Amino acid sequence: MGLERLREELQRTGIPVEHLAPEKKRVYLVGGCIRDALLGRHIVDFDFVVEDSGINYAEDLARKVGGRFVPLKLDEGRVVYKRSLVLDFSGLGTRKIEDDLRDRDFTINAMAVELQDLLHARWRILDPCSGMEDLSSKVIRTVAEDSLVKDPVRLLRAFRFASELDFVIEGNTMNALKLHRDLIRGVAGERISYELKLILQSDASWKQVDEMGEVSLLVTLFPELREMDTLLPEIELLTHSIASLRELEGLLSGTRESIDRLKPWSASYFHWKHRKPLLKLATLLHDIGKPNTLSSDKKGRVHFYGHDMLGEKLLHPILKERLRLSNAEVEAITRLVRYHMRPHLLGREEELTPRAMRRFFADLEEEWVGVLLLAYADALASENGDVSNLESLITQLVEFKEETEKKGKVERLIDGSDLIGELQLEPGPIFRKILERVEEEQLEGKVRTKEEALELVREMLKQGEG
Template sequence: MSRIQKELNKYQKLLAHLFGLTQSRKIYLVGGTIRDIYLHRPPFDFDFAVPGSGLELAKKFAHKIRGKFVLLSQKDDEARVVFKKKIFFDFAGIQGKTIQNDLKRRDFTINALAVPLKDGKVGEIIDLFSGLAHLEKRLIVPVSEKSLTLDPLRILRAFRFAQELNFKVSDKVIQLAQNLSLKKVAPERIGYELMRIMETKRSFWAIKTLADLTILPQIFPEISDLFANPGLLNHSLMTYKKIEELIEHKSFFSQFTKEFDAYFSSMPRRRALLKLAGLLHDIAKPHTQFATETGDVHFYGHDSLGAKIAEAMVMTRLRLARKEALMIKKLIAYHMRLHLLATAPVLTDRAIRKFFRDLADEYFGLMILTFADGYATAGKTVHLEDTILRMIELKRQYDAKRKIARLITGHDLIALGLKPGPIFKTILEELEELQVEGKIKTKEEGIEYLKVALQGLLEKEEK
């Protein structure tokens, strides 16, 4: 019994409905399903190429098994049937009238495989382009010279498959990538593939190669100036690489396992988003470069400007969710903060508490980004290690205590004649700091402090 027959037998009851609907007509199991079976990866997605309408067969099959019908493409006659939220059956009408012509239109040889199915029986595999041999060699090879030009997004798919399957990209892919343009590719498709690449454990090679092929500047035209400066480009790539190493091996951060696990489990794709923030953290440096009379070079404000550029960029170029874009924005906006704290003559507990308040859920990601940034700059991280260790220890101490109840609230500020606004947050945080430091112990002391502070402000205004 073939591998494919064994896998299909596991879903015999479901597929019996499908074969009943096809009424002895031949349909084809195609593409990634066959690839995964040959790679000993249990398939949960089954791809079928069918004569006639893929949509109609999918609708009938969904009704038979009480699955969910999902239209993928009216134009390409593609639909999906989801069974119990965990098994997926994709149907598409055969393109080009014959299965041979259909396979010629596919992206890579390892995906251009087909097996005829009739009444539940598996026929001989159709392998027109040596896909099985390339599976053995673990090589991503385009079906034809036109494969990538027919759909330029396939260059990203090539690297995504290479990363996810631990394959190599063939020289032919690199050659065909030289003259590709992604201008007409939908941002949603680009975002999906790029994030899938970044989600893999060792994606640096793929990102570096995409940079060398000038694919990344096509995705992000805003980084063209960064790419024009070899030093800045290399630093950005090395920051990305170090973040990836820290995520995989933890290294210095292995002593913070609780914080590490909590951070990366709290949001899908957080690993990929942190890497992307690392790649883009200095995006505004070319726009803020300033040289003094003595020749010193500065990039004042590159963090805040870069945060704005990156936020807009990932939303328009990749169609990332708003929450994901805000994460990247915050990390870039504050990526200099920890450097400044680590090099300050005196680092107070108050400054540390403000850091955690400002960063909130992103504090740990920023620590990793800053560590990687420092490593990529000069390879020196001792000052950051000491600072991060102290900060985490202080946070653990405060987290172990019951959260302090504020003695003064917004209602008290209104009672003192203040109008609600952003200033309330600043005032209340300052009063909370005074509570933590033990300088205010009662509500009365808090009110008195406020009255004195407000009187001082009034006297300044009168002068």
């Protein structure tokens, strides 16, 4: 039974029982750890509800076991034990445990077990909201009608749990999500991005993203997407973006010969735990610049020239100010969007030159794997789904990358100090452009000495390239 494993996990923490569950005070395990134990999932941390004051209880426990006490909001405290184990405590005050459970977000998170019962193998679950029934039926249901109003981040948490657990959000809850969708505007950006990244971590998050679109929560979070959905009747850009996300997730979990060639590089690319959700978010937003770049030629063909560059510009304030993402996260997403058309353009070239391939890797840096995956998914989700050019491109790029890695990096003929000392240039972004050009000429055998490199730079400056 799940509760047996929960007891084992609790005992494995090494915290003495007499400190954790004194006989004279009622202490309850609640929420996610009960849910995950019953589902046989890995238990990440433990949430407790105690009689009287939660913050006093947590502070006293931290002192007894040598843990670190962290005060949280209101009457809530946290104990961090042996650096990684997290135990959160909230107080009941004058309320009963059933009152606390009825104040929670979803029925599957509104169950509790009294700690003394658990430790003495009395398998009794307090379940006033029928959470076990919904757990068995794989359903996400709000505890009460005003659940979403009490904490609007729950609008996203509904989709997060559906995504993580592969559950279905029941009809009345979906209606409530649509009714209260505007409340998400008042939620802090950090909380929104945290939930979004958790949603996108799952292998088939496109389903929840699509449902977020159905209840208009997606366009409430990103009003820019509304323009994509209403631009032209025959061009369903938002539908295409969600389809691109679906195809990307298929690529990440499935097998394609050309994509398999990326696997040796994908392992290091996805080593950063946020890489996958960031790539997915970039895929969802990759065409955000299209509504403002719409044009048509004399034959009536529609074009979106420059939508990749405009998309990068539009995304900066969205990611940084609205979602409060880190600089590294913003850089990753905007670079993917800025260059998502490059593979399509290179794939149409009759001959792929070494210089073009070097430029590709120099511009993308570590995001080269991600942009190839994004472009491939983008092509699969297009009207004809033709990826033949991209398959050939990936093969050539990977072979070039492998050969380049074998040769190792060339020793630079000049560096920034030479540009300052020899040419009296002021340090700035121009240095990178100059040094990359010199390296390209060096790799092609056109520049072999320091003097030749400096002469190349002088010529570049004379022609206004620097």
